[in-house]
Amino acid sequence: MKDVIYDAYLGRIQRGELTPDDRLVDTAIAAEFEVSRMPVRDALMRLTHEGYLASTTRGFTLPTLEPRQILEIFELRRLLEPRAAALATHELTADDFERMQQAVTLSESTLETGDIEALYRASEDIRRTWVMAVPNAELRDTIQRYMVQIQAVRMATLRDTQAHRVLVAFHRRMLETFKSRRSADVELLLMRFVLAGEDSYLRVSGREADTE
Template sequence: MPRTTKRHMKDQIYDIFLGRIQRGEINHGDRFVDTAVAEEFNVSRMPVRDALMRLSHEGYLDSTTRGFTLPNLSMRQICEIFELRRLLEPRAAALATNQLTEDDIATLTRAVEQSERTLETGEIESLYAASEDIRRTWIMAVPNIELRDTILRYMAQIQAVRMATLRDATAHETLVDLQRDMLRAFVERDAAKVELLLLRYVLAGEDSFLRLKAREQD
């Protein structure tokens, strides 16, 4: 394979895996070995290895002796990521408010409707997917590229936390209510209200996570 084609394939594999991570399609039990991924893409190991190593260097994957996995976060790291989210995400969402297109609003509306249905069905995977759609839509509308990329960098690292908190029946209704309120604020282009609601959303997720951890230790 020509050198330029190898470089192109390496970037393609990187983009595909990054997208899978950010859409929540990769779970913490998944493990990726370069030879198996090379078979999937019908390429040699080198572009696969380069792509997976880049994802590892950027914090999206952990490199182990048995392949690549999502990061296994310590309690300290999780608490620090929540702190980052409290500091960055409310302001980022406020900045995104007036940048959202009509298509973005339509996507947010469908996702919130999907979340609302889970209050009756209890389908946590559907709630997870809807929550990821909401989060990804407003993040991609953030006009400050450095801020957006910083938030995207730790999206993969909060997936296990997100799945745990969404399984918390106590928090389920609260989180859906906040998603509904945020949609209304986005539609009204009320950046100040969006900022407040996003902070409340992060705090609700953090409270749920800490409550679940305390329950596990009892």
């Protein structure tokens, strides 16, 4: 049962269903799955060991990262994601493109609605679609792990109007570039995408001066 609970909560984390304000308490989860606390604790401790959760005196939460850690993760993204996306280019299927198209349509609709949660879901759907197409399993798993760790950062930047517009434009370009099957263009676009995300974080957090 601990594996079932682990898989269930890993999925919820990766789909963005948990927020930094959520606290996972073993007794509540045990009641949800109708089991004792032991398999729940085992599952939550495994997620903590793998970096998906942090343990506190009041339960388990998504990790809180220091600014230094966030910038280091952006550096890791610059090193890994452009190449990973290039590798995924020729692996994406017609169904993948249909899912991405639906997500892009949702993303573009948020320019009118201002629905940040919908924008987040669209962004996650696009990212998850191309990441799952990466043929290198170790590379794919690494990207999934660190992206979970900066969900709070992404939610904060998405609420910025300028970052919102930039992200929506990138979503459309990303779909079109993937569909072109030109891996070099995909690699370049993903580098620009990561850099834009880092610029948004630095601007929203007011940390430009710290990096000069």
